[in-house]
Amino acid sequence: MTQVIVVGGGPAGAATAFQLARAGVHVTILDRAHFPRDKPCSEYMSPQASRILDAMGVLEQIEQSGAAHLAGMRVRAPNGATFHGRFADVRGFRGYRDRGLALRRTILDNLLVDRARAAGAVVREGVRVTALRRDSSGRVTGVDVIDEKGGTQTLSAAVVVGADGLRSVVARRLDLAATRLAQRRVAFVTHFTGIDMGDSGEMHVERDGYLGLADVGGGMTNVAVVVPRSRAREASGDPAAFVDAWIARRRHVAPRFGKAVRVTPVLATGPFASASRRAWAPGAALVGDAADFYDPFTGEGIYAALRGAELLAPRIIDALAATAPADRDAPLRAYDSARIAEFRGKWSVEQIIGVAVSFPAVMNVAARSLALRPHMAHTIVGVTGDFVPAREVLRPSFLLRLLLPWTRGTKRQDQALVNHEAP
Numbered sequence: 447m448t449q450v451i452v453v454g455g456g457p458a459g460a461a462t463a464f465q466l467a468r469a470g471v472h473v474t475i476l477d478r479a480h481f482p483r484d485k486p487c488s489e490y491m492s493p494q495a496s497r498i499l500d501a502m503g504v505l506e507q508i509e510q511s512g513a514a515h516l517a518g519m520r521v522r523a524p525n526g527a528t529f530h531g532r533f534a535d536v537r538g539f540r541g542y543r544d545r546g547l548a549l550r551r552t553i554l555d556n557l558l559v560d561r562a563r564a565a566g567a568v569v570r571e572g573v574r575v576t577a578l579r580r581d582s583s584g585r586v587t588g589v590d591v592i593d594e595k596g597g598t599q600t601l602s603a604a605v606v607v608g609a610d611g612l613r614s615v616v617a618r619r620l621d622l623a624a625t626r627l628a629q630r631r632v633a634f635v636t637h638f639t640g641i642d643m644g645d646s647g648e649m650h651v652e653r654d655g656y657l658g659l660a661d662v663g664g665g666m667t668n669v670a671v672v673v674p675r676s677r678a679r680e681a682s683g684d685p686a687a688f689v690d691a692w693i694a695r696r697r698h699v700a701p702r703f704g705k706a707v708r709v710t711p712v713l714a715t716g717p718f719a720s721a722s723r724r725a726w727a728p729g730a731a732l733v734g735d736a737a738d739f740y741d742p743f744t745g746e747g748i749y750a751a752l753r754g755a756e757l758l759a760p761r762i763i764d765a766l767a768a769t770a771p772a773d774r775d776a777p778l779r780a781y782d783s784a785r786i787a788e789f790r791g792k793w794s795v796e797q798i799i800g801v802a803v804s805f806p807a808v809m810n811v812a813a814r815s816l817a818l819r820p821h822m823a824h825t826i827v828g829v830t831g832d833f834v835p836a837r838e839v840l841r842p843s844f845l846l847r848l849l850l851p852w853t854r855g856t857k858r859q860d861q862a863l864v865n866h867e868a869p
């Protein structure tokens with residue numbers, strides 16, 4: 447007998463199940479994969495993610511698993527202007543930690559799912575959810591699953607949580623999935639050894655996409671090439687050759703791959719921009735990427751997944767306490783409102799950054815401006831690091847200083863910025 451079914455055991459599902467199990471709720475995670483499983487991701491976690499991981503009692507284990515510590519982000523625009531935002535240098539705000547963490551998802555997700563299991567959650571792996579069950583009023587009452595041998599089963603629960611990531615089956619079956627047309631990008635993610643990295647993550651924005659580099663511990667660098675969907679067709683058949691050729695064309699970064707060795711297969715994912723119209727329905731809720739995902743540039747999906755779980759679990763507990771099924775709706779609706787209130791500012795910042803990434807001229811001006819005003823760069827990185835409120839960046843005065851034309855520099859000034867910031 448399970449009270450809550452959580453579809454998906456990634457960070458959102460594992461954290462939701464952990465919170466529920468710790469409160470004594472009978473909860474079952476269903477995941478089509480077997481852990482440890484890989485997930486295409488740049489594998490960086492914001493300083494504030496550490497707060498939630500600590501509260502889950504798993505932070506120490508993560509640090510002991512060889513996670514890298516990132517002091518901030520260095521971002522290079524197509525014109526070469528580079529800014530470097532550091533978490534510890536933000537004025538007026540402190541993160542839970544002064545650094546972000548980066549760790550292979552094969553390790554991180556396994557630790558999180560183990561944590562949920564240790565708290566009392568049942569974890570069923572190799573089980574794919576194919577459909578939702580509903581009563582005559584349309585309320586979700588359970589799921590249909592198929593196992594790897596083709597065996598089918600129907601499982602019932604008072605609440606079903608869709609934590610099944612991008613292209614969530616739960617969101618689609620609830621008819622809540624919506625596609626964001628603005629961002630149609632595809633990512634190719636792999637790992638190399640032998641790349642000289644500084645103490646920060648790096649984003650290299652180009653006219654035809656961007657490259658993310660992050661030390662993820664164990665001598666490995668996570669390498670993510672993200673391109674418009676139209677360009678991704680060139681990768682069909684040989685994504686590794688596509689990644690190699692894309693990097694080889696970037697003269698400022700290619701030499702750093704001279705002695706590098708690719709040590710994991712190239713995983714492709716996308717297009718990824720998606721959002722649910724709302725994150726709840728009678729008897730069900732969505733969390734993590736199943737509820738919303740914009741673009742990996744700001745690298746904060748894991749925090750959003752963990753924080754979403756923190757917002758959702760208490761509301762599910764309230765819903766379970768309701769005697770009549772119809773009374774379970776109000777707490778789930780309240781979860782959706784809390785989620786919007788929590789993330790609305792960040793969504794706006796993500797969209798502004800998304801526009802800059804899509805339009806090289808905007809990125810060039812913004813990067814020059816931020817390189818000339820490091821405190822603004824620290825603030826932006828602090829917002830993406832989840833410990834500076836988004837309003838700090840959304841102020842008209844901040845946005846004006848970011849984009850005013852007289853922040854344009856001469857070629858010589860640009861070169862000085864590039865030289866100054868080279869890792």
Ligand SMILES: Cc1cc2nc3c(=O)[nH]c(=O)nc-3n(C[C@H](O)[C@H](O)[C@H](O)COP(=O)(O)OP(=O)(O)OC[C@H]3O[C@@H](n4cnc5c(N)ncnc54)[C@H](O)[C@@H]3O)c2cc1C
Nearest residue numbers: 454456457458478488489490575611633734735742747748
């Ligand atoms: C290229 C790229 C780079 C990124 N880089 C970063 C980064 O550096 N930092 C960051 O914080 N975020 C990053 N993100 C975002 C981050 O990966 C996600 O936000 C995060 O994984 C969301 O967690 P989740 O638990 O919602 O979903 P997932 O981690 O995707 O987990 C979903 C789980 O559901 C399971 N599942 C799916 N369908 C079914 C089904 N039908 N039945 C049963 N199980 C199912 C899957 O097997 C999976 O285990 C990146 C994303 C991309 C695409």
